[in-house]
Amino acid sequence: MLRTCVLDFGGNWDSHLPLIEFSYNNSYHSSIGCAPFEALYGRKCRSPICGTEVGDNRITGPELIQETTDKIAQIQQRLQATRRRQKSDADKRRKLLEFQVGDCVMLKVSPWKGVVRFGKKGKLAPQYVGPFEIVERIGPVAYRLRLPDELSGVHDRRSEELQALKSKSSDVVHNS
Structure with missing residues (x-):
């Protein structure tokens, strides 16, 4: 401007x-x-x-x-x-991300100030966690994931917050 x-x-x-x-x-x-x-x-x-x-x-x-x-x-x-x-x-x-029911995806998590997630704090916390299975497509860009109990507070996600599963996992916490 x-x-x-x-x-x-x-x-x-x-x-x-x-x-x-x-x-x-x-x-x-x-x-x-x-x-x-x-x-x-x-x-x-x-x-x-x-x-x-x-x-x-x-x-x-x-x-x-x-x-x-x-x-x-x-x-x-x-x-x-x-x-x-x-x-x-x-x-x-911008690229349109589309997933199918049954696909495994990584879920993007954002760091919260002062909150320790997955053993690391702030910017050092992982950007993505998972993999999680898509169980339902709710809308054109919204999906429901099969999440473990500790992530039960996470609601339906938009496709921008999901990432297709990759082989490189340097910044990922795997679901066990």
């Missing part, structure tokens, strides 16, 4: 940083379902209407409002373009 603004505004991009920040904090973020400002304060932000200096000239009144509105619109367009490009790049690398 910042790179595109540097390209747009050239050498004086840093003078537009408050507008860039304003635009970012008031743009819809799909991960939280609203703008960060709205998530933090529980309401939508009002547009900034105050005097700012551009170079040596002081802009006031309607010119300030128009220039600020134009810059915010330009920044929001760049944010949308950046989001689309990043999504497109991520989609190119």
Whole structure:
């Protein structure tokens, strides 16, 4: 995002940083379902209407409002373009994983701060455990696994959290 603004505004991009920040904090973020400002304060932000200096000239009144509105619109367009490009790049690398009932897969586990899992703590804990058998396909990307009692708190898993069984097992804890 910042790179595109540097390209747009050239050498004086840093003078537009408050507008860039304003635009970012008031743009819809799909991960939280609203703008960060709205998530933090529980309401939508009002547009900034105050005097700012551009170079040596002081802009006031309607010119300030128009220039600020134009810059915010330009920044929001760049944010949308950046989001689309990043999504497109991520989609190119994304591969759809499909498994069949009866396949054995490894289950991805994420480290929890301060929790010891499988004899190791934090980042040293294994990334995958298993192998576990798929007993049911619940949806297009969700599966039910046959898990031991100690993992009974684990619910149905999405395909992103599963990995096909591999011969290399340097980062795997095997189910016994």
